[in-house]
Amino acid sequence: MSPRAKVDPQLEDVRKRMRHSAAHVLAEAVTSLFPEAKLTIGPPTDDGFYYDFDVERPFTPEDLERIGAVMRKSIHSNHKFVEREVTRDEAMGLVKGNRYKLEIIEGIPEGERVTFTSHGTFEDLCRGGHVGSTGEIKVFKLLSSAGAYWRGDERNPMLQRIYGTAWESPQAQEAHLKRIEEAEKRDHRKLGRELKLFFFDPIAPAMPFFTPRGAFVVNRLVEYVRGLYTRYGYTEVITPQIFSTDLWKRSGHYDNYIENMFVMEIDEREYGVKPMNCPAAALVYKSDTRSYRDLPLRLADFGRLHRYERSGVTLGLTRVRSFSQDDAHIYCRVEQIAQEVRGFITMLQESYAVFGFNEARFTLSLRPEKRMGSDEIWDKAEAALESVLAELGVDFEKNPGEGAFYGPKIDVFVPDAIGREWQLGTVQLDFNQGERFDLEYQSEGGARERPVVIHRAMLGSLERFLGVLIEHTVGAFPVWLSPVQAVVVPIADRHNAYGMQVRDRLLAAGVRAELNDSAERMQAKIRDAQLQKVPYMLVVGDREMEAGAAAVRTRTGENLGAMSLDEIQVRLVKETAIPR
RNA sequence: GCCCCGGUGGCGCAGCGGUAGCGCAGCCGAUUUGUAAUCGGCCGGUCGUCGGUUCGAUUCCGACCCGGGGCUCCA
Numbered sequence: 001m002s003p004r005a006k007v008d009p010q011l012e013d014v015r016k017r018m019r020h021s022a023a024h025v026l027a028e029a030v031t032s033l034f035p036e037a038k039l040t041i042g043p044p045t046d047d048g049f050y051y052d053f054d055v056e057r058p059f060t061p062e063d064l065e066r067i068g069a070v071m072r073k074s075i076h077s078n079h080k081f082v083e084r085e086v087t088r089d090e091a092m093g094l095v096k097g098n099r100y101k102l103e104i105i106e107g108i109p110e111g112e113r114v115t116f117t118s119h120g121t122f123e124d125l126c127r128g129g130h131v132g133s134t135g136e137i138k139v140f141k142l143l144s145s146a147g148a149y150w151r152g153d154e155r156n157p158m159l160q161r162i163y164g165t166a167w168e169s170p171q172a173q174e175a176h177l178k179r180i181e182e183a184e185k186r187d188h189r190k191l192g193r194e195l196k197l198f199f200f201d202p203i204a205p206a207m208p209f210f211t212p213r214g215a216f217v218v219n220r221l222v223e224y225v226r227g228l229y230t231r232y233g234y235t236e237v238i239t240p241q242i243f244s245t246d247l248w249k250r251s252g253h254y255d256n257y258i259e260n261m262f263v264m265e266i267d268e269r270e271y272g273v274k275p276m277n278c279p280a281a282a283l284v285y286k287s288d289t290r291s292y293r294d295l296p297l298r299l300a301d302f303g304r305l306h307r308y309e310r311s312g313v314t315l316g317l318t319r320v321r322s323f324s325q326d327d328a329h330i331y332c333r334v335e336q337i338a339q340e341v342r343g344f345i346t347m348l349q350e351s352y353a354v355f356g357f358n359e360a361r362f363t364l365s366l367r368p369e370k371r372m373g374s375d376e377i378w379d380k381a382e383a384a385l386e387s388v389l390a391e392l393g394v395d396f397e398k399n400p401g402e403g404a405f406y407g408p409k410i411d412v413f414v415p416d417a418i419g420r421e422w423q424l425g426t427v428q429l430d431f432n433q434g435e436r437f438d439l440e441y442q443s444e445g446g447a448r449e450r451p452v453v454i455h456r457a458m459l460g461s462l463e464r465f466l467g468v469l470i471e472h473t474v475g476a477f478p479v480w481l482s483p484v485q486a487v488v489v490p491i492a493d494r495h496n497a498y499g500m501q502v503r504d505r506l507l508a509a510g511v512r513a514e515l516n517d518s519a520e521r522m523q524a525k526i527r528d529a530q531l532q533k534v535p536y537m538l539v540v541g542d543r544e545m546e547a548g549a550a551a552v553r554t555r556t557g558e559n560l561g562a563m564s565l566d567e568i569q570v571r572l573v574k575e576t577a578i579p580r
Numbered sequence: 581g582c583c584c585c586g587g588u589g590g591c592g593c594a595g596c597g598g599u600a601g602c603g604c605a606g607c608c609g610a611u612u613u614g615u616a617a618u619c620g621g622c623c624g625g626u627c628g629u630c631g632g633u634u635c636g637a638u639u640c641c642g643a644c645c646c647g648g649g650g651c652u653c654c655a
Contacts, residue, residue: 061585144584144650145583147651149582149652152652153652154581154652154653158583158651159583160583160584161583200646205645256655260655311581311646312650312652313581313653405655406655491612491613492613492614495612519609519611519612520613520617520618521612521614521617522612522614522615526616527617529616539614551615
């Protein structure tokens, strides 16, 4: 399901003007109800608009209602939007006392027009882009208010933002609100509880507990990745959880990342819980002498990571403080970068196709101002990444200056149910770790050389991946990932014994089957299995018992009719196999 | 970290100065039923924590913890 359907550009333009205009009307209403409010900015957004105000106190839901009512009046009056150009001095005079608007005017480049737009008696500094009159704002709804920093900088004062949505017709708005509602039903936090996959407890904030069902899914993902690793030439290591801060000082985390780490003191020695696997990988690399013949060396590590995320930034499974990644570090020569990245991206594409993540977005982040490593190596590395993407036909955006100080990277983003994008996969070249840990290998000529390190994760954090996967599938995992793959539904008590045989046979064949022998009616058992998104329901009654069969129903509501147990077993064994 | 909102049995909610109720789930009993909820009964809550106001607090106030919507952050 694509997060945003394409709409025709003309309609998009009308919506944008309408929403921008709605923001003006909102500002007008707030100004009339709260004369002391200072106006700042109010742009249209993808599906609505907002306006930020500097006010004495935050808005309450009741305020929003009053504001909405005043807006409706203004729209009813159908005031024309009129734009006028003013001189800078005039503009400064018009906004005096409002530091925000002054700042905006100061930011307008010399030679550019400074304009104000008015409707009725309200006027606001504005570069234009409105509908003809307020009456053209067909429908709108104020949705919420929230704090937001001026210019998005937390050192600046906090403003109060009001969010709204506006559409060309009540139907369009209704459809939009409906979409939001539907998306909420897919929220992985809600589904995680309903499907009994995971939960949180205040005793360990932002650290998920996986129940047997959730743990099964996570483990299954790991098994799947391990299967790929075998084919793609990786080996796996297991490393410690906690290291003396000596290691973090050496790796640079102590200087740059310590505020995000869990640190403790034991026996007068300071330790840090690992937030990343790389230093441990470096130690594994150093644990033996390495020759150019050993490269590329691909070391996978599913180690659990802990990061102290600031309170207020965590979100369900998608942003947690305890997680594990399908992480690996590849040690190779500069000339091998392209080959390694190609292999990785190929594997990533293969796996995303398996999960149906067709809308993945790739970004290529290039050298920042502050960086380490020679220009020559950056040239080679960036060229390698870019050529691999081009060669594999991957669409990507370039983000100049966005690379890490230690190397360029490719990130892969996938949207959740409401279109928020989450970074899952990543490949980061690292010219730093070799130096810091004094990593080397012996080359053909016997010289000691530094390997390049490639950090890479495919599914990324398994927790986050699961969260996004739940939203994509609405909890209906592919059969091979389903914690319960089939439920046997006896119609009456006299079918329970046979039902148990059916279940045991499937269990013996490696299918995760359950028997629902409760005193409920068949309908209720089916409903329960449906709600739990169990892919197969095997109904057994007199006829099936007689025939050594089960009536097969799928969670899509399809009734496949009676099938022999042999047939069912073959089908389920096939469908529950981990893809490869 | 910042602004706002919220925390009542496993889950979803109501109540809001006189120590709590509903639905679902669970348990027990009855029912034995052909593709999304059979009926009846029962159990279950120190109303997030700590402190204050009050004769009396789940209800009011404060602090803290946790969650949510945003902002910031995500070397």
